[in-house]
Amino acid sequence: MKLLNGPKTPVILQLLRWITSPMPYMEACAKRYGDIFALRLYKKSLPLVMVSNPQALQQILTNDTKEFAAPGDLNLLFEPLLGKRSVITISGAEHQRQRQLLMPPFHGERMRSYSQIIIDITEKVISQYQIDQPFNxxxxxxAITLRVMMQAVFGLDEGPRAEKLQQFLADLLEKGSSRLNVALLYLPALQRDFGPINLWGKQMRRQQEADQLIYEEIRERREQNLSGTDILSLLMAARDEAGQPMTDEELRDELMTLLVAGHETTATAIAWALYWIHKLPSVRQKLLQELDRLGDELDPNAIFKLPYLNAVCSETLRIYPVAMLTFPRVVTTPVTLGGYELEPGTPVIGSIYLTHQREDLYPEPKQFKPERFLERQFSPYEYLPFGGGARRCIGLAFAQLEMKLALAKILSSVELELVDNGEVRPQRRGLVTGPDRPIQMVIKSQRQVKPRILQKSTV
Ligand code: HEM
Known part of the structure; x- marks a missing residue:
C-alpha cells in the first residue's frame, strides 16, 4: 500500500499558502506528489486529501457508493454567510429533501421561462455603457447576473427593496472576498465582534441589513398572501411530509444560498468568456459567424444549441474554473483510493482546477482552445466545472443558459474591445476564483447587422 504524500511544511504555512495562492500551491503539490496528495490545514484534524485523478473522482462522486458521504458540517466556511439551514450546510436525508425542493425551478419549462428575463436584463445593463468609455x-x-437572480428568486428586479438588497449583496460579496476576510473564515477564533473597527463585525452587520430586507419580503408576502412563479413563492408554498411549511430562517438561508451561489459564479464565468473572446480574434470571428448565421430568427432555443458557443463556454469553465474545488466529502468506511488506504473520517476533495489542467486530457492546458470540446467528449470525471454526485451544482443548467444568452446578446449588440492586451490570471476571490485584476473593455460601436432575438422564449 502506498503512503499518502504531501507538503511537510508547518500547518500554519500550508494554511497561509492555501489562503493566499491556492492554485499555484495545488499545481506545485501535484507536480511533486502526483494526482492524489494531502494538505494539512489544521493541526487537530486529519489531512485533507486532494484528488485530480479521474478514476478516483468517479469513486468519490458516484452517488451509489457508500464509501463517501457529503456532509454539510464540512462546509462550515459557508455558515456565517449562508446560515445553518442552507442546502450547502445541511446533511443526509434533510439535504436530499431540500435539494428536491430547490431543483424544480432549475429544470425544464420553469427554467426556460427565464430566457427572456436574461435577454432583457442583459440589454438594459449593456445600454447603460457609453461608446469609448472603458468599463470593468x-x-x-x-449587474446582469444579480438582477437575473433577483428576478428568478424573488420576482423582483426594480423597486426600492430590490435595489437596496442588490446593493447590500454586491457590497457583502465584494468586501467578503478580500484575502483578510477569507483568512477570517478559515480562522474561526477571529470571528468575533470587537467593536466598530472590527472587520468581522462590519461584515456581520452588512449581512444583518441584507437579512432584514429578506425577512421583510417574506413577511409582506405572508401578510398579503402574494404568490408568483418565483422561487420564493414556490418555497413558501412547499410542505414537508408532516404538512409543515419552511420556517423563516430556512427560507432566508435558501434564498441567500441561491443569490450567492448563483450570481457571483456566473458573473465571473461570463466575464472570463468575454476576455477570451476578445483576446483571441479567431475565437471572436468564429463566434460571430455562428451567431450571424442564425440571421433574423435568433431565438433562445437556437442560441442554446450553437456548437461553437457551447465550446467557448465549456473551455472558459475548463481553463479557469470559477469553483476550484468540489465541496469536501468524507470517508465513511475504510477504503482504498488510487492505491492509498484511507481511514473513516478522512476529508477528501475533488480539485476541479487540477483535473482541468491535466496534460493527458487537455494538451497545452494553459492555452484557450474551444476546439477541444468539438473534437472529443470528456467524461463527467474528466470535466467537472459543476462538481458531481450528491452535491452537484443545482444551478448548472441555469448558469449555462445565462452564459450563452448573455454572451449572444452582448456580441450581437455591440463591438467590444479589451482596453489592454495584457495577461489576466485567476486568483482566489473569497471561496471561489476570479480575475487577478479588473478586465477593462470599451464599446467601439453598435453592431450594424443586429440579429433579432425573438420575444417569445422557446428554449
Ligand atoms: C458558472 C456558474 C457556476 C459554477 C461554476 C458552479 C459550480 C458549483 C460547484 C463546483 C458546486 C459543488 C458541487 C460538488 O461539490 O460536487 C456547486 C454547488 C451548488 N451550486 Fe453552483 N455553480 C454555478 C452556478 C450556480 C447557480 C446559477 C446556482 C443557483 C441558481 C447554483 C447553486 C448551487 C447550489 C445550491 C449548490 C450546492 C448544492 C448542494 O450542496 O447540494 N450554482 N456549484
Whole structure:
C-alpha cells in the first residue's frame, strides 16, 4: 500500500499558502506528489486529501457508493454567510429533501421561462455603457447576473427593496472576498465582534441589513398572501411530509444560498468568456459567424444549441474554473483510493482546477482552445466545472443558459474591445476564483447587422 504524500511544511504555512495562492500551491503539490496528495490545514484534524485523478473522482462522486458521504458540517466556511439551514450546510436525508425542493425551478419549462428575463436584463445593463468609455467587465456581468437572480428568486428586479438588497449583496460579496476576510473564515477564533473597527463585525452587520430586507419580503408576502412563479413563492408554498411549511430562517438561508451561489459564479464565468473572446480574434470571428448565421430568427432555443458557443463556454469553465474545488466529502468506511488506504473520517476533495489542467486530457492546458470540446467528449470525471454526485451544482443548467444568452446578446449588440492586451490570471476571490485584476473593455460601436432575438422564449 502506498503512503499518502504531501507538503511537510508547518500547518500554519500550508494554511497561509492555501489562503493566499491556492492554485499555484495545488499545481506545485501535484507536480511533486502526483494526482492524489494531502494538505494539512489544521493541526487537530486529519489531512485533507486532494484528488485530480479521474478514476478516483468517479469513486468519490458516484452517488451509489457508500464509501463517501457529503456532509454539510464540512462546509462550515459557508455558515456565517449562508446560515445553518442552507442546502450547502445541511446533511443526509434533510439535504436530499431540500435539494428536491430547490431543483424544480432549475429544470425544464420553469427554467426556460427565464430566457427572456436574461435577454432583457442583459440589454438594459449593456445600454447603460457609453461608446469609448472603458468599463470593468466583471461589474457589468455582475449587474446582469444579480438582477437575473433577483428576478428568478424573488420576482423582483426594480423597486426600492430590490435595489437596496442588490446593493447590500454586491457590497457583502465584494468586501467578503478580500484575502483578510477569507483568512477570517478559515480562522474561526477571529470571528468575533470587537467593536466598530472590527472587520468581522462590519461584515456581520452588512449581512444583518441584507437579512432584514429578506425577512421583510417574506413577511409582506405572508401578510398579503402574494404568490408568483418565483422561487420564493414556490418555497413558501412547499410542505414537508408532516404538512409543515419552511420556517423563516430556512427560507432566508435558501434564498441567500441561491443569490450567492448563483450570481457571483456566473458573473465571473461570463466575464472570463468575454476576455477570451476578445483576446483571441479567431475565437471572436468564429463566434460571430455562428451567431450571424442564425440571421433574423435568433431565438433562445437556437442560441442554446450553437456548437461553437457551447465550446467557448465549456473551455472558459475548463481553463479557469470559477469553483476550484468540489465541496469536501468524507470517508465513511475504510477504503482504498488510487492505491492509498484511507481511514473513516478522512476529508477528501475533488480539485476541479487540477483535473482541468491535466496534460493527458487537455494538451497545452494553459492555452484557450474551444476546439477541444468539438473534437472529443470528456467524461463527467474528466470535466467537472459543476462538481458531481450528491452535491452537484443545482444551478448548472441555469448558469449555462445565462452564459450563452448573455454572451449572444452582448456580441450581437455591440463591438467590444479589451482596453489592454495584457495577461489576466485567476486568483482566489473569497471561496471561489476570479480575475487577478479588473478586465477593462470599451464599446467601439453598435453592431450594424443586429440579429433579432425573438420575444417569445422557446428554449
Ligand atoms: C458558472 C456558474 C457556476 C459554477 C461554476 C458552479 C459550480 C458549483 C460547484 C463546483 C458546486 C459543488 C458541487 C460538488 O461539490 O460536487 C456547486 C454547488 C451548488 N451550486 Fe453552483 N455553480 C454555478 C452556478 C450556480 C447557480 C446559477 C446556482 C443557483 C441558481 C447554483 C447553486 C448551487 C447550489 C445550491 C449548490 C450546492 C448544492 C448542494 O450542496 O447540494 N450554482 N456549484
Amino acid at each position: 467587465v466583471r461589474s457589468a456581468t455582475q
